[in-house]
Amino acid sequence: MPTPRTGTPRYRQVAEELRRRIEAGAIPAGSLLPPESALSREFGISRGTAREAIAALRSEGLVVTEHGRGTYARPAYPVRRLGANRYGTNNSHRPSDKYQVDATINEVPATQPLANMFNVEPGTMLLCRKLVLSSHRVPQQLSTSYFILETVAGTPLADPNRKPVVDNNPVHLRAIDIVVTDIREIVRARMPTPKEVKALCLPAGTPVLTVTRQIRAGNRVVEVTNDIVLPSDRSELEYEIPID
């Protein structure tokens, strides 16, 4: 029984109806949507079409689905704002207290793109630090940083047993006599890889913010972080731009 077409596909009509119900509060945030079988009956569509309608909402980040349980109107997450002052040298508040950090450290030769970012020869040995930053057992941030090995070898930065620093690298670099003068960040967004979905417990359809960061001391690049990965549903980035 092919339903007569009205131009817009049926699954999209159903998605819009569900969206209206969520936005009007008829389906409160955090509560369950009707199961697929009920939607199928209510709208006179097959289960496959009902699933497509829900998939459309999921891809907008409006709902999340759990196997065996159902589909929820998505509750607003508490957002972690990475403030404009996160690199300030007066570390009045230390975010590290609230977060748990897992680090793996090893040494690698510079690949071509990394060498470009450091302005060194490819093959130069680098120190590579991969961090996983968690809060309440939920991973909040992944990052991979590189340092010129020569400049940090033997310092606390290269010590795997040392509790690694979270954000404020300028302070810790100063501790080893590197005075950071400026930081350059490039922000992008993309869909996560399956690995990142797993590592960050991302609900399906949630994009990630990525930050590529260069930390410079004078005209020397002392650290390259080749992608800080942040779940976009739990993070935002703040910048202050002074005007001359």
Added chain:
Amino acid sequence: MPTPRTGTPRYRQVAEELRRRIEAGAIPAGSLLPPESALSREFGISRGTAREAIAALRSEGLVVTEHGRGTYARPAYPVRRLGANRYGTNNSHRPSDKYQVDATINEVPATQPLANMFNVEPGTMLLCRKLVLSSHRVPQQLSTSYFILETVAGTPLADPNRKPVVDNNPVHLRAIDIVVTDIREIVRARMPTPKEVKALCLPAGTPVLTVTRQIRAGNRVVEVTNDIVLPSDRSELEYEIPID
């Protein structure tokens, strides 16, 4: 004939195989993947399952699908970098030449959140400017800006016939005797609404970057842009952070 299960679902196995082919260059960027019917035959799966495999890759942004044509390994887009110097007062390069701008201007009373961002009473009249920035007939950026009506009424900024400025508002604000001292931006990422998908010609599964911007002159907030929307496959944001 239900295929025997090996733990991971068939559509995911097919997706991984296709991913390998793309990453290995067997399917070069920009070229067509085999059509669904061919995948269905090659892997011994139904067309629905082949579609699911492709949907998985699409949701990672690895491929894009065009109705009637096929699915392409996604070519790298030319990326528009919004540089750290985009608000510089010496506008040495004028990006406006390369872009076409459509503007709609009207006057609205401040809602509560807008009033908060401006630090004024709700209901204060604002000038609202919606811009669509295009390049080569492809929309690249949407934005909605607000100004305190009183401060800009009668100035070129409020003139709908005037060719609107693209980026560099500080320069144009200075022209009406407002000296911008700093700009605060908050960057987020999310999935686009269906309207944005259409307006920005977004391939399915592409997230958008959003920037909420406050432009301040002294301690007065002179402009609030409540979301610049950028397609994440064509844009990146650059920031320079000076360290004291």
Added chain:
DNA sequence: CTATACCACTTGTCTAGACGTGTTCACGAG
């Protein structure tokens, strides 16, 4: 009272087929 087994209900995966709609290209009419 507890632990387990089962059951009802949910989403996940998959099949086979139907018809709609957009694209492309070759072929034929003018």
Added chain:
DNA sequence: CTCGTGAACACGTCTAGACAAGTGGTATAG
């Protein structure tokens, strides 16, 4: 030579049904 038209082929939408697998509660055995 140009224009259009139609066939072939691509993806888009939808149906009906099947079984797998996760979740949570209930009834039963110990």
